[in-house]
Amino acid sequence: MFITNDIKYVGVNDHEVDLFEGQYPVENGMAYNSYIIMDEKIAVMDTVDARFTHQWLDNVENELGGSKPDYIIIQHMEPDHSANILNFMNTYPDTKIVASEKTFGMIMQFFGKDFADQRIIVGEGDTLNLGKHTLTFVTAPMVHWPEVIVTYDSFDKVLFSADGFGKFGALDVEEEWACEARRYYFGIVGKYGVQVQNLLKKAAGLDIKIICPLHGPVLNENLEYYLNLYNIWSSYQSEDEGVVIAYTSVYGGTKAAVEMLTQKLLSKGAPSVKVFDLARCDMTEAVEDAFRYNKLVLATTTYNAEIFPFMRTFINHLTERNYQSRQVAFIENGSWALLAEKVMKGMLEKSKNLTFCENTVHIKSRLNDESKKQVECLAEELCKEYIAQKGDNVDKNDFSALFKIGYGLYVVTSNDGKKDNGLIVNTVAQVTDTPNRIAVTINKQNYSHHVIKQTGIMNVNCLSNDAPFSIFEDFGFKSGRNANKFENITPLYSENGLAFLPRYINAFMSLKVESYVDLDTHGMFICSVTESRVITDGETMTYTYYQNNVKPKPNTEGKKGYVCKICGYVYEGDTLPDDFVCPLCKHGPIDFEEIK
Numbered sequence: 001m002f003i004t005n006d007i008k009y010v011g012v013n014d015h016e017v018d019l020f021e022g023q024y025p026v027e028n029g030m031a032y033n034s035y036i037i038m039d040e041k042i043a044v045m046d047t048v049d050a051r052f053t054h055q056w057l058d059n060v061e062n063e064l065g066g067s068k069p070d071y072i073i074i075q076h077m078e079p080d081h082s083a084n085i086l087n088f089m090n091t092y093p094d095t096k097i098v099a100s101e102k103t104f105g106m107i108m109q110f111f112g113k114d115f116a117d118q119r120i121i122v123g124e125g126d127t128l129n130l131g132k133h134t135l136t137f138v139t140a141p142m143v144h145w146p147e148v149i150v151t152y153d154s155f156d157k158v159l160f161s162a163d164g165f166g167k168f169g170a171l172d173v174e175e176e177w178a179c180e181a182r183r184y185y186f187g188i189v190g191k192y193g194v195q196v197q198n199l200l201k202k203a204a205g206l207d208i209k210i211i212c213p214l215h216g217p218v219l220n221e222n223l224e225y226y227l228n229l230y231n232i233w234s235s236y237q238s239e240d241e242g243v244v245i246a247y248t249s250v251y252g253g254t255k256a257a258v259e260m261l262t263q264k265l266l267s268k269g270a271p272s273v274k275v276f277d278l279a280r281c282d283m284t285e286a287v288e289d290a291f292r293y294n295k296l297v298l299a300t301t302t303y304n305a306e307i308f309p310f311m312r313t314f315i316n317h318l319t320e321r322n323y324q325s326r327q328v329a330f331i332e333n334g335s336w337a338l339l340a341e342k343v344m345k346g347m348l349e350k351s352k353n354l355t356f357c358e359n360t361v362h363i364k365s366r367l368n369d370e371s372k373k374q375v376e377c378l379a380e381e382l383c384k385e386y387i388a389q390k391g392d393n394v395d396k397n398d399f400s401a402l403f404k405i406g407y408g409l410y411v412v413t414s415n416d417g418k419k420d421n422g423l424i425v426n427t428v429a430q431v432t433d434t435p436n437r438i439a440v441t442i443n444k445q446n447y448s449h450h451v452i453k454q455t456g457i458m459n460v461n462c463l464s465n466d467a468p469f470s471i472f473e474d475f476g477f478k479s480g481r482n483a484n485k486f487e488n489i490t491p492l493y494s495e496n497g498l499a500f501l502p503r504y505i506n507a508f509m510s511l512k513v514e515s516y517v518d519l520d521t522h523g524m525f526i527c528s529v530t531e532s533r534v535i536t537d538g539e540t541m542t543y544t545y546y547q548n549n550v551k552p553k554p555n556t557e558g559k560k561g562y563v564c565k566i567c568g569y570v571y572e573g574d575t576l577p578d579d580f581v582c583p584l585c586k587h588g589p590i591d592f593e594e595i596k
Contacts, residue, residue, distance in 0.1 A: 003210065003218055004156045006133065008036045010044075010059035012052040013170035020168060024187050024284050028180075029170035032056075032080055033214050035160065036063050037153065040131030041070040043098070045151070045160050046214060047084035056084060057091060068092060071120070071128065073135075074099040075162040076148050077106040081214050086111045089118075096120050098128060100139065102147035122149065138202050140164070142195040144188060150199070157209040163189065164199065165226055166215030178229065181216065183288040185233050190291065190321035196234035200227070201555075228488070236324045237468045238294035241503060242272030243382055246286050247299035247331070248279055248308040253366040254333045257375060258299050260367070261331070264379035269386035278310035287317045294503075295327045295382055298344050299361075302334035307343045315347045322351075325466060329357035329378055335365045353466070355538070357381050385535045389492055389502065394533065396495065401507035401532035402430050404462040405438075408540040411461040411475050412440060413491075413499045414451045420491055420499040421480035423448045424472055426543055427522075428460055436529045438511055441522050447481040449523055456513040458525070459498045464538035467504035469550050477567060477585045495531050506538045562592040570595070 001009035011033035020026045032048035034056060042064070048056045060069075072088055072095050075081070085107060089095060098120045099107075108114045122128070122137040129135075133155040140148040143164055151160040166188075167181035189196060211219040211226065219226055232239050243265055249255035258275060265273050272293065276286040290296055300311040328348065332340035341360055348354055359378040363371045380387075388394055405428055413422040427441035440460060442449040452458050463471065475485055491499035500508040511527035541550070547565075554568035561572040567585040576589050 003035065003212060003220075004158070006038045007153075007156060007158060007212075008038065008063045009218070010034045010036055010056065010063055011171075012048050012055050012059070013172050014049065014052065015170060016051065021188070024168065024183070025282055026168045028168070028173040028175060030080075030168065031171045031215055031217075033212065033216075033218075034060075035212055036060065036069070037130060037133055037135075038063075038067075039133045041129075042067055043071040043073055043128070043130055043135070044069050044088070044095075045073050045212075046075055046081045047072075047088055049080045050083035053084050053087050057087065060088075069095050070130075071096050071098050073128075073151060073160075074103050074107075075150060075160065076145060076214060077103055077110070078145060078163075079110070082107075082110065086113065089115070098122055100137075100147050100149050103149075106147055138199070140195070140199045142192045143199055144192050144195075152206050152208075157207050158212055159203065159206065159208045159210070160212045162214055164196070164213060165211050165219060165230065166213040167217075169216065171217060177217070177226075179288075181226075181229070182233065182239075182292060183284055184215065185230075186288050186291050186321055187284050190233070193234040193236055193322060196230065200231055200234065203227075231470070233291070235468060236291075236322060237470075238326065239292045240272065240294070241386075242274065242293040243270050243295040243297060244286070244289045244293050245273065245275045245297040245299060246278055246290065246311070246314055247276070247297075248301065248310045249277070249299075249333075250301055250303075250308070253363055254299050254301055254331065256367055257331050257333075257361055257363055257371065258297075260372070260375050261297065261361075261379055264376060265383060268379055268383035269390055270383055271386065278308075278314050283310075283314060283317065286314060287321070290318055290323065290326075291321070295329070297329045297331065297378075297382075299331035300333070300340050300344070302332065302337055302339045302343075305337065305339055307340050311340075311344070312347070315344060319347060319351055323348075324352040324354065326353075327355045327357065327382070329360070329382060331361040331363065331378075333363040333365070338362055338364070384537070388533050388535045396531050396533060398532055398534050399436060399529075401462075401509055401534045402433075402436060402438075402529070404507040404534070404540050405430055406540050406542060408542050409463045409467075409546055411463060411471070411501060411505075412442070412448060412452075413459040413461060413501075414448050414455060414457070415498055416447075416451045416455075416480075419480075419484060420486045421448055421451055422461075422475045422485045422499070423480065424476035431526065437514070438509060438527045438529060439524055440511065440527060441519065441524045443522050445521075447479050451480075452513065452525060453516070453523070457496050457498060458511050458513075458527070459494055459496070459500050460509045460511060461501045461505045462507045463541045464504055464506040464536060465541050465545055465549075466538065467541055467550065469552060471501075471504055472546075472550070472567075494533075506536045506540060507532065507534045556595045559595055562594055565591050565593055 015029040035045040037043045124139045136152045247258045274289045300308045330341045361374040431439045496510045510531035515526040517524040562576045564582045569584045
């Protein structure tokens, strides 16, 4: 199979395996990928699982067409990729092995041979010239073993990504990529989100046209889709709105509560409800969806003064993969002692940024009138934002929305008649309460200032603490004149026809401009409130919270120059020009500080 004119696929499909790594069901098998780069010098990229030695060596021989390889590049030493190193070297004894220093230590462990005379040790930024193709090596420690490297071919613009961007499933089976890639990611790589984020930052500086992983299909179109999903997964953001209910039930009492809650959630507008009986389901599917969606309900019995074993296993799977930044609710059952909620909360106490629901359902053996009311209250709490967004009986004059205003960060949305627009501001203030008036100050250079002066209307979205950095990238680092600010977001719409964000806000207000104050560089819009909704009870994100918890810490180690306090862009040089404009967020020198 041709990847490009010079890059050939020589991997194998495995339909014998039923459990990958002894624990992940793979109904459609696995692919173990290997590649050959044909140039003046020939390089083979990785080997395959031990059960496919001869099939793989045949594939390699057929593509070589009588030629001999010069190099074998080992990116990852897990046996499903490295098992045939010794067999390959016995077949092609003059080949050089290219790998990281840690890899050669592992080769000695696995094969009892160090190949001292055939080593080429590579590290961050090292290159290997094959002729037309120059390979650059990028270290990727703990993605997901410590020795891992990935390789970039600048000629065909191919990233050989090791286990990154892999998925379950053989290549001769058609199936949707995201589901099995997500399950693979959170099962195999999920613990190492920070390391994946570091690798994505390195990859952002490369011109990539094709991604060649060690599992799953070659990716050669719509790469932004895959890169965006990997960014969401590795930063522990929720991918979709919805509620996952994971439960165990012995005699049916807990199951009855789960069924009742499911129906109430759907009736109150929950966009998706996924239910998993942990004793019977594929546990990896339940883990996958717990990371995919933004709300989780854990329902189980008190069992031996503890919790039911399947629930303990499930929570362990979550915590060891750094489960975080979600809303979590509990249903507990116990005939004589209710301890399950306490135990589950204790298991989650080290997880970051979890919001526990105020309402818990307490069942003593089976549902009664009191616990049924608790189910109703829990459903109301979990669906509050959905009801506020789309409910028929939503309160569109909830002036407690104004209490969400602080010295915070907001997305101001507008529309120029052609497309929805938005920008980040931190200058929103309530100026009177009879009538309710809001002042919004916007820099005149921003396209939104021009649009709002023409249309006289806007929406103010109050960002909550769960808003990820991508919101600031979408609405803060580019102009609405030239970019589609809602390219990655499907908006909802208020009564005035303007967009409001479907996620990451706790309230929004629709404003009508009543007067305008010219403040030289800025304009202040004095507005009346035409609609106001409270979406969640979450706190409004302050500028301080953004700086400390959301904005990525800039990599200034070993660098001399200046760093942007807004977005973290690093300008390297002795002097920052007086007219310098940050290429990311468009702020000037006043928002830069010297690297100490």
